Structures are given as structure tokens and as C-alpha cells.
Amino acid sequence: MNPFRLVILGLLAWFVYKVLRSWGSDGSPTRPRPRGTPEQYEMMARCLRCGTFVPRDSLSERGRCRSCEKNH
Numbered sequence: 422m423n424p425f426r427l428v429i430l431g432l433l434a435w436f437v438y439k440v441l442r443s444w445g446s447d448g449s450p451t452r453p454r455p456r457g458t459p460e461q462y463e464m465m466a467r468c469l470r471c472g473t474f475v476p477r478d479s480l481s482e483r484g485r486c487r488s489c490e491k492n493h
């Protein structure tokens with residue numbers, strides 16, 4: 422068999438697996454959401470210094486937003 426084909430098949434299998442898993446996690450009672458809403462909303466967290474809500478990813482490890490880290 423062509424190795425290139427094997428790669429394509431692997432990717433396909435992975436993709437199907439991911440889709441099936443995302444379907445399986447759908448309908449969980451803890452996170453109700455309207456249909457058609459993309460999954461990728463950001464977790465918000467509060468800056469410990471100024472209290473601004475920012476995406477959790479942009480908080481530093483000390484829980485501060487970027488501007489507070491800069492002004493520190």
C-alpha cells in the first residue's frame with residue numbers, strides 16, 4: 422500500500438475519532454448551551470489587582486492581567 426495513503430487513512434481515523442468524542446461529550450447537564458454555538462468561548466478570570474475580567478489565558482501565574490504585570 423502506498424505510504425501516503427496510510428497517512429491519509431490515519432488522519433481520517435483520527436478525525437472521525439475526534440468528531441465522535443465531541444458528540445459524546447455533547448448534552449452534558451453541567452454545560453447547557455444553545456445549539457450551533459461554537460465550543461470555543463474563553464474561560465474568563467478576574468485580575469487579582471485591578472479586578473478586570475480577562476481571558477484566563479492572558480492572566481499571569483500570579484493572577485494579574487497584562488497591564489498590571491507591566492505596571493508592577
Ligand SMILES: [Zn+2]
Pocket residue numbers: 468469470471472473485486487488489
Ligand atoms: Zn489587572
